[in-house]
Structure formats: structure tokens, C-alpha cells
Amino acid sequence: MSRVIKRVPAEYVTEQIGGGVICPKCGAGNWKRTTPEKCPICGTMEVPDPVRYIKRRIPGYVEVRCDCGETVICDGFTNTCDRCGRDYNWNGTLLAPRSQWGEETGETEGDIILGV
Numbered sequence: 001m002s003r004v005i006k007r008v009p010a011e012y013v014t015e016q017i018g019g020g021v022i023c024p025k026c027g028a029g030n031w032k033r034t035t036p037e038k039c040p041i042c043g044t045m046e047v048p049d050p051v052r053y054i055k056r057r058i059p060g061y062v063e064v065r066c067d068c069g070e071t072v073i074c075d076g077f078t079n080t081c082d083r084c085g086r087d088y089n090w091n092g093t094l095l096a097p098r099s100q101w102g103e104e105t106g107e108t109e110g111d112i113i114l115g116v
Helices: 109-114
Strands: 003-008 011-017 052-058 061-065 071-074 078-080 087-089
Touching: 071 078, 071 087
Parallel strands: none
Antiparallel strands: 003 061, 011 052, 061 071, 078 087
């Protein structure tokens, strides 16, 4: 029986963007300097680039130990074991064999996998 061995929740990180100087004409910038100079590319005077902060979401995932012993990382809608071919959902739950997929709706495996 497969079992979940690790759950990594999604997290939000705050990142700094901007700072330094930027050329208003060509967009070249230098985050290490804060004193504007002439742009080495186009010769236009640089301007200060204000510091901004953004929040970015890093998605979580689940690691499952498959019955065959392989570790499967479940980070998508359907995740397949490379060794034995068993399928798991995003939460690490073992799915029915692909031959049974679409049984209730009359779809074939080709309809589901290829999206035909």
C-alpha cells in the first residue's frame, strides 16, 4: 500500500525587485549602484529605480512511496511512477488503473490521455 512520506505546503515569499539605477531610454540597469551616471549603452542619464516588494507563491507537493519502492513526487494533476506506471493524484492518492478511466462516461483511454 502506497503511503505519503512527505507533505510540503505551498508558501508565499516576499522578494525585493528594483533598486539601483535604470536607463529610461533602453532599460539597462545596475542594481549595485545608486548614483545615476550616463548609460554605457545609449548615453542617456540613468534615473533611480525605486525598490518594490512582491509576494510570490511557491506551490507545495506531496511525496509518496509507491508499492514498488519508488518515490513519486505528486505536484501535478496526475503523477505517474517511473518504475511501475501507477498513477497518483495531486494529493498522493492512488488512482484506478488507466484501463478503468472513463468507465462511467464511456470515454476510452485515448480520449482521456490525448484529449481527443
